[in-house]
Amino acid sequence: MLAGTMPRTAEVSNWSAAWIGLDAMLAAGLTGTGLLLRKGDPRVAPVAAATAALLVMDAWFDVTTSAGTGGQGLALLLAAGAELPLAVACAVVAARRTA
Template identity: 75%
Template sequence: MTLVAPRVPSRRTPRLATVLTGAGVALVPWMLVLAKTLPQTAEVSNWSTAWIGLDAVLAAGLGGTGLLMRRHDPRASPLAAATAALLAMDAWFDVTTSAPGAARAAALTLAVCAELPLAAACATVAARRTGRL
């Protein structure tokens, strides 16, 4: 068994923590502004490019996580965490941007049966490999 000494936080950590916390708090009123000012619908340029790009990043994240896990590479953990977040985001945007009816049903099915279970699996990989689970 190897004992690892706990990391001593640098002096910059509290400052960075304050900045990040402040940024999170500052987003709350910004979300209220967006809720009141953004239109309900919009025409978007490069829509297919955006979704294909996201799916390409997801493919790289999932494939890369699997490959790194096979090699017992510790970099699997942060890649799995990032991929989990992107999968959850993908599910959210798929469902919330889909048209009512069959498109929404397909987006919900994909979210429940694929994206969110994969996100949970990636989050579990990240937590286990960091010793948090």
């Protein structure tokens, strides 16, 4: 139902602020995960889990918003070569630290 009722295009205000905010959250999550992991801090698990989710979300939106453009190849390359592997690494850290 939702897919059938959504507009095919949309004008978005504050587009750059949304992407900059997401990138800032990713940077904070990756930095926090690394620092907490280095210290052996058990709080690393939720930070790593949240960072994994943000990375998957970023890959999804990069690929879907670039569909049909010249940037789609780069978006797919970054998703497959960086964002999704980092998400898996963060998920593994989260899983191992909660067990």
